Amino acid sequence: MEKKVEGLTIECVQGDITRQEGFDAVVNAANAWLRPGGGVAGAIHRAAGPELEEECRSLAPISPGQAVITGAYRLPNRYIIHCLGPRYGIDEPAAELLAACYRNALRLAEEKGLSSVAFPAISTGAFGYPLQEAAQVAVKTVAELAPSLQSVKRVRFVLHGEEAFRAFSQALEEL
Template sequence: MAITISRGDITRQQVEAIVNAANSSLLGGGGVDGAIHRAGGPAILEDCRRLRASHYGKGLPTGQAVATVAGRLDARWVTHTVGPVYSPTEDRSALLASCYRESLKVAGDLGADSIAFPAVSAGVYGWPADSAAEIAVTTVRETETTVEDIRFVLFNDEMYAAFERAMG
């Protein structure tokens, strides 16, 4: 398994699965979620609506993951995961780690050999960069998976530097 980091636009990655830092509604939002929905087009939203109508009527729970089609993206699938909102008074790191584990499981179950992750919860959900990076890298390294090519695609210099430190 190869783990790499890069600075860039996750929607332009040529991988089999792109991870979406989604909100629980699965119906689009801002940040990475909005970018993936815009770049992938309406097929992703249609698939998300089917999921809401069948298995996730109350939304996707925090820490879980589910896959949809990727629409116009170069990927085959989008793996949606809902990260926890950061709290300085409650340790939610197990939920954040679960996002990475569950996304790898979903991608592996689909037969994907490559996956691109954003920094889940590190945007509007307020997770501090160094902590988010440490949890992401440690979890991915410790998770058994058939996915061979694992990428962290970071949107800004601060997050890239945090992941660089976490990679050691």
């Protein structure tokens, strides 16, 4: 599933965030301390190698909605952008904090002059954000930023599982 919005290509694929060749950066659905964990954070840290955890130490902790950038080490990308999404029902206003993740990640990508970024479904795993709502916030936020993006020309949502892929594809279709 793919759609062009103001010169930005937004796409949804089902796949593995650690295997996004051809993308300048992948986004980590991080925890506040930027440590390896379960889900996306665990997969990214395992694939990138121990150097990633070392670089992350000096950048932590981060707050919900905040994003920081590191090298990608053993991943096939140049950078990893780490975002702390909101814990649904705890970190409020959840939709604003989730949107801030996407805005701040794309701001960092722009500052580095990157042309492509791959995002997971931030906050939808252990943080409990409902998939349909998260998909709406993510896709809408990225589309709203499209006119202001100078270097970023391609955003991919890399979804783990059929349900997530369907939710994000539907949100993109409804744009």
